[in-house]
Amino acid sequence: MKKTLLVLAVTSFLAACSSTPEEKPAPVAAQKTEAPQAVVAPAAPLAKEPVTVSMYPPKGVGGALGQRTIHYAFDKYTVTDEYKPVVDAHGDFLTSHGMAKVVLQGSCDERGSREYNLGLGQRRADSVRKVLLAKGVKDSQVETVSFGKEKPVNPGHNAAAWAENRRTEIVYQGE
Amino acid sequence: MKIRFLPAIGMLFLVLSPWAQADMTLEVVTQGAQQTPIAVLPFAGDGVGPHDLSAVVAADLKRSGLFDPLDTHGVNPAPADVDTVHWEDWQAQHANFVVVGNVQEDPASHHVKANFRLVEVVTRMAHLNLSFEGTGDQYRMVAHHIADAILENITGYTGMFSSRIAYITQRGAAHSLKVADSDGFNEQTMLNTNEPIMSPKWSPDGQRMAYVTFELNRPMVVVQTLATGTRKVVARYKGSNSAPAWTPDGKHLAVVLTKDGHSQIYRIAVDGSDAPERLLVSGGIDTEPYYSPDGQMLYFTSDRDGGPQIYRIALDDLRGVPERLSFGSTYAVSPRLSRDGKQLAYVQRDGGAFHVMLMDLASKQAQVMTDTTLDESPTFAPNGRYILYSTQVGGRGVLAVVSTDGRIRQKLTTQTGDVYEPVWGPLQ
Numbered sequence: 001m002k003k004t005l006l007v008l009a010v011t012s013f014l015a016a017c018s019s020t021p022e023e024k025p026a027p028v029a030a031q032k033t034e035a036p037q038a039v040v041a042p043a044a045p046l047a048k049e050p051v052t053v054s055m056y057p058p059k060g061v062g063g064a065l066g067q068r069t070i071h072y073a074f075d076k077y078t079v080t081d082e083y084k085p086v087v088d089a090h091g092d093f094l095t096s097h098g099m100a101k102v103v104l105q106g107s108c109d110e111r112g113s114r115e116y117n118l119g120l121g122q123r124r125a126d127s128v129r130k131v132l133l134a135k136g137v138k139d140s141q142v143e144t145v146s147f148g149k150e151k152p153v154n155p156g157h158n159a160a161a162w163a164e165n166r167r168t169e170i171v172y173q174g175e
Numbered sequence: 176m177k178i179r180f181l182p183a184i185g186m187l188f189l190v191l192s193p194w195a196q197a198d199m200t201l202e203v204v205t206q207g208a209q210q211t212p213i214a215v216l217p218f219a220g221d222g223v224g225p226h227d228l229s230a231v232v233a234a235d236l237k238r239s240g241l242f243d244p245l246d247t248h249g250v251n252p253a254p255a256d257v258d259t260v261h262w263e264d265w266q267a268q269h270a271n272f273v274v275v276g277n278v279q280e281d282p283a284s285h286h287v288k289a290n291f292r293l294v295e296v297v298t299r300m301a302h303l304n305l306s307f308e309g310t311g312d313q314y315r316m317v318a319h320h321i322a323d324a325i326l327e328n329i330t331g332y333t334g335m336f337s338s339r340i341a342y343i344t345q346r347g348a349a350h351s352l353k354v355a356d357s358d359g360f361n362e363q364t365m366l367n368t369n370e371p372i373m374s375p376k377w378s379p380d381g382q383r384m385a386y387v388t389f390e391l392n393r394p395m396v397v398v399q400t401l402a403t404g405t406r407k408v409v410a411r412y413k414g415s416n417s418a419p420a421w422t423p424d425g426k427h428l429a430v431v432l433t434k435d436g437h438s439q440i441y442r443i444a445v446d447g448s449d450a451p452e453r454l455l456v457s458g459g460i461d462t463e464p465y466y467s468p469d470g471q472m473l474y475f476t477s478d479r480d481g482g483p484q485i486y487r488i489a490l491d492d493l494r495g496v497p498e499r500l501s502f503g504s505t506y507a508v509s510p511r512l513s514r515d516g517k518q519l520a521y522v523q524r525d526g527g528a529f530h531v532m533l534m535d536l537a538s539k540q541a542q543v544m545t546d547t548t549l550d551e552s553p554t555f556a557p558n559g560r561y562i563l564y565s566t567q568v569g570g571r572g573v574l575a576v577v578s579t580d581g582r583i584r585q586k587l588t589t590q591t592g593d594v595y596e597p598v599w600g601p602l603q
Contacts, residue, residue, distance in 0.1 A: 075482060075506065111529055113508035113522060113551060114373050114596065115418045115431065116476055116483050118394065119438035119460035122415055126437065145393050146415055146433075150371035157549075157570045 055100040056172030057093050064089035070128060070168045074109070077123035079131055087128055090170055091135030098138065101173040104128050106146045107153075109162035114148055121146030124168045203240055208582040210243040211329055214270040216260065217253035218289065219277035228278055228289055231318035232325070235336040235358060239326060240583030245270055253277075257294055257301070270296050274325065285311030289318075293325055302328050315360055316603060323602075333558040339600045340563065341365075341375045341384060342574065346592035352386060354401065357556075357599070359587060365399060374418055377600040378425045385409070385419035385428055385445075396430050398445055410443055412451070420464040429454065429464035429473065440464045440475060454493055463509055467516050474500075474510040474519070485510045485521050500534065501541070507532070509552060513559035514601075518579065520544075520553035520562050531564050533579060544577050554599045565595040 057065045064085040071083065079087055094100055106121030106128075125144035132142055154161035215233040229247070236242035245268055254260045257275050265273050276291030286308065293303040307320045316337055323334030336357055344351045348369045355362040366372065370389035377384060378398075385398045395416045399406035410416035414433030418440075421428055426445055431438050434451075438460045441451040455461050459479035466473060467487075474487045477497070482505040486497040501507035506524035513520075519534040523541075528548040534541035547566040554563050561583075563576050568586065572593030576585040587594075 111549060112483075112506060112524070113463060113476070115462045116460065116478075116508045118373070118415060118417050119431065119462045122433050122438055123460060144414070147371070147389070148373070148394075150373070150389065157567065 055097050056175045057090075059175070065093060068170045070124075070170075071163060072124060072166045072168075074111070074162070074166065075120065077106075077120060077127050079127055084131075087131045088135065091132045091137055094132060094137040094141050095135060098141070101141050101143070102132075103143045103145060103171045103173070105151075105169045105171055106144065107151060107165060107167050107169070108149045109165045110149050110152065110157065111162065112149075114150070118146050118148035121148045124166075128168045128170070202586045202588075203238060204584045204586075205240045206582050206584075208240050208578070208580075210241060211272065212243045212245060212268070212270045213272045213274065213325075213329075214245045214247055214265050214268070215274040216247050216250050216276075218291070219253040219255045220280075221253065221278045228314065228318045228321070229274070229276065231315050231358075232274065232322045235319060235322035236325065238358065238585065239335075240578060240585075241326070241330055241332075257292060257299070260294075262296065262299065266296050272296060272302075272325075272329065274321075276321070280311065287311055287314050287317055289321065291321055293328060315356060315358075319356065319358075332560050334602050335556040335558045335561065337603050338557050339381070339603065340597055341377065341600065342565075342594050342597040343372050343375065344592055344594050345572070352384070354384075354600075365401065365404075373596060375596060375598050376419050376421060377598060378421050379423055379601065380425055381601045381603065383425075385421065387417045387419070396428070398428075407447075409445060409447065410451070418462050418464060420466055422466055423468055423470045429466065431462045431464070438462050440473075454490075455488070455497075465510050465512060467512055468514055469516055474512065476508045476510065482506050483508050485519070500539065501532075503541075511553050511555060513555040514557060515559055518555070518559060520555060520564075522550050522553065522564075531562060531577065533562065542581075544579075544581060545575070547575060552596050552598070554597055556599055557602045563597045563599050565597055 059068060060066055067086045070079055070086060104125040106125035108117035108121050122144065125146060129142050129144050133139065152165040154164040213236060215229045217229050221228055233244035237244050254275055255277065260273060260275055273294050273296055274291055275294065276289055278287060278289045280287050288306060288308040290306040292301045294301050303324055305324055307317045309317045319336040322336045326332050327334060338357045339354055340357055341354045344353055350368055350372045351364050352366040352372050352375055353362055353364050365384065368388065368390050373387040375384050375386040383398055383400050385396060387394045388397055393415065395408055396410035396419050397406050398409050409428060410430045410432065412432050412434040416430060416432055418431040419428045427442050428445055429440055429442050432441050432451060440454045440461050442454050443451045457477060457479045459477050461475055461477045463476040464473055471490060472487050473490055476483050477486050484499055484507050485501040486499050488495060488497040501521060504523040504525060507521055509522045511520045517536055519536055521532050522529055523532045529550050531544045531550045531553045532541045533544050544562060549567040551565045561576050561578050563574060565572055566575050572595040574587040574594055574597050
């Protein structure tokens with residue numbers, strides 16, 4: 001498959017749009033021992049993650065690399081064979097593009113407890129992360145977050161909607 | 176360590192017009208519950224409308240499902256004392272009890288003082304002769320205290336009406352954390368945000384609320400003081416920070432953090448004085464911690480044995496083997512205890528349905544409490560006699576109540592949008 005590399009110089013653009021430039025997040029090691037920080041009163045909408053360089057494969061094109069979503073069965077979090085090629089393709093992209101970064105966003109369907117689903121969404125994101133790291137992707141390229149059942153893509157209350165909502169989304173920085 | 180206090184964004188303590196209707200409408204269904212006929216007569220000196228204390232008392236009693244309040248609208252003038260009550264009328268209507276009362280409101284301070292008597296019709300004997308007082312904006316709470324006294328005297332149940340509930344409402348992306356009286360009136364908004372809010376938990380004294388907010392994109396735990404709106408972040412470590420549970424002394428919270436990998440339970444100090452102490456170590460998801468009221472046990476959800484189940488462990492033996500409490504389903508979550516520590520409510524999956532379960536902890540016998548199918552977030556009334564929970568009706572999130580004997584059911588529906596994550600606060 002042809003890999004297209006998009007390097008977008010969006011830094012200055014975003015900086016111009018953002019009224020509250022944010023600091024780069026502290027390195028992981030430093031944050032681990034950090035005491036709880038006082039939250040900044042979000043008077044102005046808080047800017048998303050800082051963006052320096054964006055690098056991502058094109059979305060929606062054919063093939064595994066064009067896909068960004070991994071789906072799961074109820075209460076399951078391992079990457080099934082069906083989605084292995086998708087994760088592998090992104091693993092290859094990330095290892096060959098060391099500047100590229102992804103956030104893996106784990107989500108669940110609306111059934112069951114919000115807190116357990118938050119844990120399950122984290123497991124889903126972590127399981128994708130594990131596959132990526134096994135392929136040689138650097139730890140610093142992959143972040144995970146769980147939205148539990150709080151951010152469904154399909155607001156329906158049926159089996160089809162639930163299947164769509166049980167997912168990990170691969171979101172490239174700046175995409 | 177220094178923690179700054181900040182005003183809550185979107186903090187809005189509405190002073191509701193006393194005429195305001197509850198945002199939620201209520202439907203009570205009873206099956207075979209014994210209902211005591213009672214006539215709550217208009218209180219002498221009561222203003223019309225806003226200070227209709229007797230109507231608030233009657234509505235509370237009706238909502239409990241244990242009383243059949245008779246229509247007293249035609250009673251005019253309100254009897255000043257028991258001698259002017261038309262006893263024959265109420266006897267003819269088979270009232271077991273009559274409530275006679277009067278109210279004085281200080282015109283300058285709007286201080287309200289209500290006296291009432293609960294009189295048994297057959298014997299004309301006063302079971303109660305009490306007064307309650309409060310400022311004018313607390314007149315409904317004065318009525319709730321009267322209703323609690325009546326409930327306790329006639330049924331032996333301790334109080335529940337003079338309490339508040341918290342819950343989350345959602346319309347599209349707009350999420351709000353709200354607090355209302357137990358009857359849905361006096362709704363106040365603690366927080367408005369376009370990001371999800373989860374897991375509100377009252378502090379044991381009812382003065383503060385711990386909750387999870389996604390305002391900074393990933394979940395963190397915040398404690399907000401109700402009276403002032405000040406809030407502080409108590410857990411914002413790398414990854415997820417969620418599932419706060421107060422210790423009975425209100426000084427610590429159990430929280431779930433992913434800072435060291437997957438979801439595990441830690442204990443943190445509310446004042447930020449200690450580093451998080453990991454309470455349990457497992458290879459699975461451990462979440463939804465809940466302290467027993469005596470502070471001896473920690474209840475929690477874990478998928479350490481496969482699917483999620485309910486466990487408990489003694490806090491003085493955290494390296495021991497937790498006791499599994501839920502059986503009979505592949506999915507059991509959200510353990511919550513009654514305030515006497517004797518009953519456990521949780522949610523269990525049965526086939527395609529998710530039901531609130533009630534377990535008697537002495538016998539470990541559990542039973543399905545609901546006929547709704549997507550139940551979440553059970554929470555006990557202060558007296559342990561009712562369980563409030565959220566569920567779905569017609570694709571909308573609604574609140575529902577079931578009595579622990581299963582005989583009384585209520586549904587509370589909002590005008591629009593979803594309501595979920597209810598949590599019942601302590602008596603006021």
